[in-house]
Amino acid sequence: MLTQLLHRLQDSFYWTVNVKRFRWVLLADAFIFSSTAIGDMIICGREQVVTAILRIAAAVINSFAFIQVQRELASWSNVGNQNPDLNAWQFPSIVAGQATAVPMLLIPFWIEFSGDFHDVADILVIIIASLMLLLAFIAALGALFSKSGSLTVSWGVVIALLPLAGLIQFWYMTFYRPVHERPRVNVVAKIDEFRRYGKVTHAQGAVTVNNVGSGELDVLGAFYTVTAYDNGSTGHMMTSDQVRDALTRSRVAWREESGYKGVLKVGRLVRHGGHLTPGQKLLTSFSFDVDNRLQEKLRLTVFLSLITHGGEDLGEFRKCEPEDAEETYVCFQSKLPRESIIRGWLGDSPEARVSLRKPTDETPVPHLETDFLAVTWPSKKKHEETAVQSIDLYRRSRAVTSSVEYRLDP
Structure with missing residues (x-):
């Protein structure tokens, strides 16, 4: 037959x-x-x-x-x-x-x-x-x-x-x-007090990033923030609605009784487009002063946006203007390199956009967002994507968030 x-x-x-x-x-x-x-x-x-x-x-x-x-x-x-x-x-x-x-x-x-x-x-x-x-x-x-x-x-x-x-x-x-070869990193964040004069505390923070995976990684964004909080009501028990609200919202929202006060320190850990080779470890330390009368608790937060390295380096990062520019501290955008000629024809010219966002009612702390864009032909219209895998199968992205808290004594 x-x-x-x-x-x-x-x-x-x-x-x-x-x-x-x-x-x-x-x-x-x-x-x-x-x-x-x-x-x-x-x-x-x-x-x-x-x-x-x-x-x-x-x-x-x-x-x-x-x-x-x-x-x-x-x-x-x-x-x-x-x-x-x-x-x-x-x-x-x-x-x-x-x-x-x-x-x-x-x-x-x-x-x-x-x-x-x-x-x-x-x-x-x-x-x-x-x-x-x-x-x-x-x-x-x-x-x-x-x-x-x-x-x-x-x-x-x-x-x-x-x-x-x-x-x-x-x-x-x-x-x-x-x-x-998907991105795998260990992040260690520390914040300590090393000297105090009256109401002023001299604090020191340190962030260690270690690539424990088998592949080289490209860095789309790497930031840290030190934010200040009130301790909230002593012995307050969260209600069921507050627990549900804290668990269903963004990981970095930290819905609790502590009142968000503002940003004390912010910095960049790795330049945009930088590399992390297998086994490479980067240590970043910094110091800052805290007025004990204005805040009671500190939180050091690390934001990483990583992608598996391809055949070429990432393109030049350029400043971008998102639609909600008033809610963004900084925005950078870069074209992802081609993995092959056929992928360049079929891959819709993928680009990565990294934004460090200001606190909002939904997420009342600074936070990092990474969006992937696809450009179609001939309209040249850009479409937002939730994952780069749908644009480029050979590359994998990962967002990493790590935080540590330190309570200030009176």
């Missing part, structure tokens, strides 16, 4: 699988694979070396198949046959080249269908990839049901190993690497 169905499909696409026409598919595959592989190695460096080598291998095999077909057609022309009845699956080199192309042609689908935005350019790339994938399937499967028996053991090994290598590389980049 399957054989009959395949033969019908082959007959339907006879005009395509005839080698006289199919040779141009081979030439197109060779050009696309080689040009994108060389471009990725130049633009993205070591991150794309493995997949680039596989694409170059596919390009070489398809180029060899094109040359072989040209020679075969020339020999038939010499004997007076201008239109030989030869199908693509009768050439082992064609079958090997198309079988190798299949896993590589699946990557654009994975990238596009995992995202939320599908613009004109994306649809065009998917249409081209669909046609190339269909032709590759017909040529590769045709050899399995062909009676010509043209495949040799050597070509069979090539057909088996190269597509398998492509699938392994695709699995590594799409599943293994994001899980094992």
